[in-house]
Amino acid sequence: MQRGSDRLSVRRDDEMKHELQGLLKSGHPTRTEEWHDPEPTAEDDPEVAHGPVTPSRGPTPLETVRLDLARILTRGTFPAGPRELARALRRGNAPDSLVEQVEELPQSARYGTVQELAEALTGAGEAGPGDA
Structure with a gap:
């Protein structure tokens, strides 16, 4: 018998695969109860400072370069x-x-x-002493 770091039994694992099969094949939720589905963001939701990247807010050049580095x-x-x-x-x-x-x-x-390094590459943080 294999003992690993599995938190679930093999039977429960198979049940979960079966439950997700419709979602994975269709690409959209297949439940009849809408309250199970995550609610999409609304247009009037407040903007979260430095929040997740959404279609309306892409990553800044600094964030992109920093991630690449x-x-x-x-x-x-x-x-x-x-x-x-x-060289690195x-x-x-x-x-x-x-x-x-x-x-x-x-x-x-x-x-x-x-x-x-990212700030130097993108020019971020080069505000002069008179800039505020």
Whole structure:
């Protein structure tokens, strides 16, 4: 008998597969009671600050670049300069456009986190002292 980390019995697992079979094949809820289905967001729902990405609000360029960098670079990569970061991105098979952007950064600069690097690449956080 196999003992794993399964929380459910084999019988209950089969029942759940059977219950979900209609949903998986049809692509929409198949229950007759509407109260089981999740309620979609309404147009007049309040905007949640930095909430989930919805069709009306896509990710910002900073979020997109940060996510791309975080998929490839590890904490052990930092702190580093553009040359070391470009090498790490190449080893991680990053897109050439991202590697080229990093190589164009000032060679004397050092970045301690993915956030700092993403801000440098997108120009975020470059507000001058007179900007508010």
